[in-house]
Amino acid sequence: MIFNKDSWKEIFDTIKKNKLRTFLSGFTVALGILIFIILFGLGNGLQSSFSMFFTDDQVNTIRIYPSTTTVPYRGYESNRRIKFTNDDVKKIKENFKEKIEDIVIRNSYYTQFSYKQRANSYRVRAVSPGHKEAEKTIIMKGRYLHEGDILNKKKHVVIGRLVEEDLFQKENGLGKYIHENGNSWRVVGVFQDEGGDREERNLYVPYTTEQRIRNNDEVDQMIVIYDKKMSYKQSLILENELDAYVKNMKIISPKDNRGIYLSNTGEEQENSRQFASVLQIIISFIGIGTLVAGVIGISNIMVFVVKERTKEIGIRKAIGASPRSIISMILQESIFITMISGYAGLVIAILILNSIGDSLMEKYFISSPYIETSNAIWATIILIFFGALAGYLPARKAAKIKPIVALRDK
Amino acid sequence: MIEINELNKSYPIGQGSLHVLKGINLKINEGELVAIMGSSGSGKSTLLNIIGMLDNYDSGSYKLDNVPIKDLDETKAAKYRNKFLGFVFQSFNLINYKTALENIALPLYYQGISRAERQKTAIEYLEKVGLADWAEHLPSELSGGQKQRIAIARALASQPKVLLADEPTGALDSTTSEEVMDLIKQINREGKTILVVTHEQDIANMCKRIITLKDGIIMTDVKTK
Numbered sequence: 183m184i185f186n187k188d189s190w191k192e193i194f195d196t197i198k199k200n201k202l203r204t205f206l207s208g209f210t211v212a213l214g215i216l217i218f219i220i221l222f223g224l225g226n227g228l229q230s231s232f233s234m235f236f237t238d239d240q241v242n243t244i245r246i247y248p249s250t251t252t253v254p255y256r257g258y259e260s261n262r263r264i265k266f267t268n269d270d271v272k273k274i275k276e277n278f279k280e281k282i283e284d285i286v287i288r289n290s291y292y293t294q295f296s297y298k299q300r301a302n303s304y305r306v307r308a309v310s311p312g313h314k315e316a317e318k319t320i321i322m323k324g325r326y327l328h329e330g331d332i333l334n335k336k337k338h339v340v341i342g343r344l345v346e347e348d349l350f351q352k353e354n355g356l357g358k359y360i361h362e363n364g365n366s367w368r369v370v371g372v373f374q375d376e377g378g379d380r381e382e383r384n385l386y387v388p389y390t391t392e393q394r395i396r397n398n399d400e401v402d403q404m405i406v407i408y409d410k411k412m413s414y415k416q417s418l419i420l421e422n423e424l425d426a427y428v429k430n431m432k433i434i435s436p437k438d439n440r441g442i443y444l445s446n447t448g449e450e451q452e453n454s455r456q457f458a459s460v461l462q463i464i465i466s467f468i469g470i471g472t473l474v475a476g477v478i479g480i481s482n483i484m485v486f487v488v489k490e491r492t493k494e495i496g497i498r499k500a501i502g503a504s505p506r507s508i509i510s511m512i513l514q515e516s517i518f519i520t521m522i523s524g525y526a527g528l529v530i531a532i533l534i535l536n537s538i539g540d541s542l543m544e545k546y547f548i549s550s551p552y553i554e555t556s557n558a559i560w561a562t563i564i565l566i567f568f569g570a571l572a573g574y575l576p577a578r579k580a581a582k583i584k585p586i587v588a589l590r591d592k
Numbered sequence: 593m594i595e596i597n598e599l600n601k602s603y604p605i606g607q608g609s610l611h612v613l614k615g616i617n618l619k620i621n622e623g624e625l626v627a628i629m630g631s632s633g634s635g636k637s638t639l640l641n642i643i644g645m646l647d648n649y650d651s652g653s654y655k656l657d658n659v660p661i662k663d664l665d666e667t668k669a670a671k672y673r674n675k676f677l678g679f680v681f682q683s684f685n686l687i688n689y690k691t692a693l694e695n696i697a698l699p700l701y702y703q704g705i706s707r708a709e710r711q712k713t714a715i716e717y718l719e720k721v722g723l724a725d726w727a728e729h730l731p732s733e734l735s736g737g738q739k740q741r742i743a744i745a746r747a748l749a750s751q752p753k754v755l756l757a758d759e760p761t762g763a764l765d766s767t768t769s770e771e772v773m774d775l776i777k778q779i780n781r782e783g784k785t786i787l788v789v790t791h792e793q794d795i796a797n798m799c800k801r802i803i804t805l806k807d808g809i810i811m812t813d814v815k816t817k
Binding site: 188191192195196199200493494496497498499500501502503504505506507581582584585586589 | 641644646647666667670671673674675679681685686687689690694698699701702703706707746747750
């Protein structure tokens, strides 16, 4: 029956001559698919831009900043400025060597750099080589700072993409010297950073060179990189241990919340992970909700279609149609319409998603919305299946009605 | 052709039931043109529906062309209706989105006849009822008399043993009624057995035999002329 050419001809005839009905049911299906795919796709886009924001820096780090004490302790008055030194870093490294991979040093200051006639003020970060990983700096040209630069206190500098644009314009900055307060720095690398323009206006120099120029051994900020495999809870424990150790080392009251300041990026990651899972639930909810609404819409249309055809079904039965042929007629027709329009909705929706691209990034933080092909196809199959089921139930009922009842004039 | 013995039928109404046919005995031979008369509630439509396998009966027996008809499931009933019977209804019951020709060809579709053959037979019957020029018209573009003639052509197309007409002129004016009855008489002359249910005496008078029902039993059964 399904592959009978003649019965298909009969169905096409019916479809062709009942354009409004065909349009209504087809439109419902196409719209259902379309809305599902677009909402789901936008949700995915939102999620991917979200995860992009939060992966700029390395996530398994604890930053330790020095601050000012607020509690008197062991003969020291409060309001004492805490300063870290190279020795402190060494001690911490030694004490926690089991748990941490590296401690990156970062001292920041602003200064003016010039090349030929051009000059501009930039933020300089005097760092140890591990900083590259911690900040996820991407080298475009040349190289990053290495241990040799640190040991030999070289006046080497790695400049941001925008710094090179500013100072060198069309020229290649690599190997050239830029000047600051009587010091000349040789450009050994150019980098880019996904963190944005601000990041790409930085310069990186060896922290030892900077310390020599300033004639001290101070450290502003320590970035402790711990084992990636550590869970969020374990990282919290490490954070507490570091806090206690450093406070003890710098003679700060354990009750003082201010003397030093610690920030764990694992926490950020944990927050973003929670937020992402909430987002995922919302997106799934929207997706399922649209699908259910689509199924209800199609069911309504199918019930209405069969109701409208009750008399026709009675006539067909009176002139010899079997219940089976009635059911298969209605089913084949509805499956045919839902498949064609479901496919149309699918294609249109994917075209729309692709055309959106990154245009919603600025305002709505939605980057290149997409849907997995398998999800799109499943949604279409579900709609077609429920469309068919929604048609089958009333069709079976209608096929069972005695023609005499179906033909009764209202 | 039709043999009915002690046929009983009742409908449940609320707690009790309404006894509509109370022991009908009836024999109709091949080639007869029979009118079944009676006021509304007499049971005439119920009798026709049972003969037309559109309805079941409670007790008694009914044979159509020597085939016992009893408790058929819908699939079997559909097959028998298609093979044995042609229906003409008061309200025509044409499928409104199909043309005159397609309506006539539809019973043949359910007989599994090829498209070309269906087309040919349908045109034949369209000519027979004198509406060859109206083949491509939709029912909404036809007059009442034309619609009923299309319905008759459709009923005949499957070459049934018996033609059942339920108030075929009920929705028509007297001139058109006469034309439709002339067509029915002509088909009868060609040998078809025809049952006409009517409540109009002049329509009944055009038939060869008149059976009058009252309160579920046959009151009179007379041959005209």
